[in-house]
């Protein structure tokens with residue numbers, strides 16, 4: 268049996284209680300509700316995919332967490348109503364974090380009406396986030412999804428929670444270079460095609476050694492064929 272090591276992910280809903288000791292900020296009006304909703308939907312998508320081991324947390328980060336990816340979900344606020352755009356925070360100099368940020372951006376901007384991207388780490392709150400010190404993972408990312416203080420952007424954010432979660436999920440798959448999950452029905456259909464291909468080759472006198480070197484045999488095994 269093939270052993271698959273699950274990717275360990277920590278999804279944090281920013282500012283949600285219980286908060287990190289020493290970091291009492293409650294965030295922008297509506298931020299906790301928005302990021303909790305994104306966390307919940309993204310968490311479900313990842314939990315349904317057996318390649319991931321996902322943990323959800325509020326503002327307080329579990330001690331000594333280590334894994335493959337730490338994601339902190341936030342939304343921005345400003346006293347200027349016209350401020351807009353999404354942005355990323357990550358530990359300065361982390362190239363995997365930058366790759367993760369660029370991957371997230373590529374999917375995020377594909378949602379119709381998505382905000383524009385601002386500069387990475389445009390505040391010290393982003394580059395110096397406490398979560399960077401509290402977690403151990405090769406890739407860490409804080410997502411400021413857009414400005415809740417901008418009426419148009421606020422409406423877009425609140426109206427696109429499912430699309431945002433889906434975009435993040437697809438970005439995670441792409442970041443880890445994982446294949447698209449398939450429905451069981453589609454997998455069965457493909458197994459049937461591969462099985463008949465294998466049976467035909469056997470009937471034509473192919474030996475197991477030759478057969479097992481083929482891509483089709485390998486795919487058959489990978490998909491759970493026996």
Ligand SMILES: [Zn+2]
Nearest residue numbers: 281294341342
């Ligand atoms: Zn925040």
